[in-house]
Amino acid sequence: MFDNLKPECRAYLKSLLLEWHAKMKTEEKISTNTSRVRIVVLGMISVGKSALTVRYLTRRYIGEYRSNTDLLYRQTVTINNSPVEVEIIDVSGETRDSSFPIEQVQWADGCIIVYSITDRQSFQYAVEALENLQKLRSVASVPVTLLGNKADLEHLREVEENEGRGAALRNSCQFYEVSVAENSADLYQAFETLLNETRGQVGSKSRKFSVTKMIGTLIGGGNSKGQGQQAGGTVVVCHKSDLHRNRVLKRRQNFTATASL
Numbered sequence: 168m169f170d171n172l173k174p175e176c177r178a179y180l181k182s183l184l185l186e187w188h189a190k191m192k193t194e195e196k197i198s199t200n201t202s203r204v205r206i207v208v209l210g211m212i213s214v215g216k217s218a219l220t221v222r223y224l225t226r227r228y229i230g231e232y233r234s235n236t237d238l239l240y241r242q243t244v245t246i247n248n249s250p251v252e253v254e255i256i257d258v259s260g261e262t263r264d265s266s267f268p269i270e271q272v273q274w275a276d277g278c279i280i281v282y283s284i285t286d287r288q289s290f291q292y293a294v295e296a297l298e299n300l301q302k303l304r305s306v307a308s309v310p311v312t313l314l315g316n317k318a319d320l321e322h323l324r325e326v327e328e329n330e331g332r333g334a335a336l337r338n339s340c341q342f343y344e345v346s347v348a349e350n351s352a353d354l355y356q357a358f359e360t361l362l363n364e365t366r367g368q369v370g371s372k373s374r375k376f377s378v379t380k381m382i383g384t385l386i387g388g389g390n391s392k393g394q395g396q397q398a399g400g401t402v403v404v405c406h407k408s409d410l411h412r413n414r415v416l417k418r419r420q421n422f423t424a425t426a427s428l
C-alpha cells in the first residue's frame with residue numbers, strides 16, 4: 168500500500184507509527200497498573216475540609232487556607248503497595264448555592280463528610296448530608312466516611328464522640344475523630360480505608376472512558392490557568408458545570424452497564 172511512496176516518506180511514516188505504538192503501549196500500561204478513584208469531601212464552612220485534604224496529600228498542615236471555590240486535587244498515591252490515582256474534590260462551604268452538593272456527590276466514587284467537634288451546627292449539617300447520601304445509596308452504592316475534626320480543641324467540644332459514632336452506625340459508614348492540626352494517624356487510616364473500599368467498587372465497574380481525562384479536557388488539563396503543583400500532584404479550580412457534564416456522562420455509562428446485564 169505504501170509501495171508508491173518515496174523511501175524517505177516511508178521511513179518517516181514508519182518512525183511515526185513506531186512512536187505511536189510506543190505511546191499506546193505506555194498508556195495501556197498506565198491504565199492497567201493504576202486504578203482511579205474519585206472522592207468528594209463535604210461539610211460546612213470552616214470544618215477543615217481543605218486542611219484535611221492537603222494534610223492527606225502532602226503530610227503538611229496549612230493553618231489558613233481560604234478558598235471560595237471548589238478545588239480538584241489529583242495525585243497518585245500508594246495503597247497496599249499498588250498505585251492509585253486519586254481525585255479529590257474539596258467542596259467549598261462558601262460558594263455552595265444549595266444545602267447539598269448533588270453534582271459533586273454524583274461525580275464521586277466515595278465520600279468523606281467532615282464536621283467540627285466544636286460546632287454543633289456542622290454536625291447537624293453532616294447528619295443531614297449522611298441522610299441524603301443514604302437515599303442516593305439506594306440507587307448507587309457509594310462508600311462514606313464520617314469525620315469529626317478538631318479533636319485537639321477538647322475544651323471547646325460541642326459534639327460528643329458517641330454522637331458521631333451513633334450517626335455513622337445508623338447510616339452504615341466508617342467513623343473517625345481526628346485532628347488535622349495534630350496530624351492524627353487516624354486521618355490517614357480514614358482515607359486509606361475509604362480508598363480501599365472505593366477502589367474495590369470502582370474495579371468491579373467497567374469504565375468505558377477516562378473521567379480524569381475528560382475533566383482535564385474540560386478544565387484545561389495540566390496547562391490550565393490557576394493550576395499549581397502540590398507535592399507531585401495537581402490542584403485545579405473546579406467548576407460545577409464541568410461536573411455536571413461528567414454526571415450526565417456517568418449516568419449514561421451506568422445506563423449502558425445496566426442495559427448490558
Ligand SMILES: Nc1nc2c(ncn2[C@@H]2O[C@H](COP(=O)(O)OP(=O)(O)OP(=O)(O)O)[C@@H](O)[C@H]2O)c(=O)[nH]1
Nearest residue numbers: 212213214215216217218230259260317346347348
Ligand atoms: N484547632 C484546629 N484547627 C483546625 C483543624 N483543622 C482545620 N483547622 C482550622 O480551621 C479553619 C478552617 O479550615 P479549612 O480547611 O479552611 O476549612 P474548610 O472546611 O475547607 O472551609 P471552607 O473551604 O471555607 O468551606 C482554619 O483556620 C484551619 O486552620 C484542626 O484539626 N484543629
